[in-house]
Amino acid sequence: MIEYLVFAAVFGLLLLGLHRKVIARVQMRPGPPVWQEILHALKFSFKSTWVPKTASATLYVGVVLVGIGIWSAALFVVLAGESILILFAIYMLHKVVEHGFGLSSGSPYGKFGGVRSVISAASEIPLFVTIAAIYLFTESLLLSDITAYQAVHGPFLLIAPPVAIAMYLVILSKLPYGPFSIVESKELVSGYKTEHFGVWRAGISVIDGLKTFVLLFAFVALFIGAVPFWAALVLMTIVLVSLSFVCAVSPMLSPFDSVTIQGLITGVMLAYAGYLWWVMP
């Protein structure tokens, strides 16, 4: 099973490299090679590493371990077709990890990244509406039941497009260089990641790779259904490229604008879920 984790981390990093490449080409730049994020992870793992004097050592190191652990668990949940409630609980734990990264180092850049992570919690609320709307159709939150439902009734992408759009925006808010990427924007150097260097940053790369893989894989399973593994990888790549186009042509919003727009999306999704609840037998 370790091979699943290694594959997911490497493929996720490859997708993040492709993300940077697509953004660059849309913006008429050559961009880095597609495997740049994998090289970054390897490079950081060879660098000198210590814990800054200003850091809370336990939290500083602990959040890296917790971050890798929760996304490893999330991968197993998705592969086993378990409850999406567990998956999204893990997603919420990532918010705690981001906050921990930001506050543990003692650097103001990291701290601001951590604080922004908390105020951007609005981006997680559409997730709950996504879960509620899917439950109205399937009456189950097991991923295996949801894919079985789609095998009979067709993909949720066509049955309930607003729900898919909400999940799409949730993934967009977690990708780097996007309109909602306020937690690691350049005026904060690297945001909550700023003071995690060397091996700790290599750990963050593994977290990012696993997170990207799990979220895109979950999107394909939730809104397209059960497909062969190779087809899932192709679909994940297509979804990611579409997200990269959005990131390439949209400016990064200011923190309060970002939260306002995410709040508005949540309002629309709540109205849609209410409508579904009203019309469903």
Add this chain to the structure above:
Amino acid sequence: MKRTTITYGLAASAIVIAAASGLLAAALIPLWAAETAIVIAFPALVIFLGLWWRAPGGEEDIPFIGY
């Protein structure tokens, strides 16, 4: 952290992962138990592996904390 400690940590996490995979393959433990062991050991493996082959560590320092 001492090199010996890092080597022990790396070996311990690798042994836990190998044992969990082996016991699962032999059907001696359920899937959830193997997954739990790997979820705990994999982060340690990643960090200890990095610490094991890293460049020599420097002195602790104070990050930029504002003007």
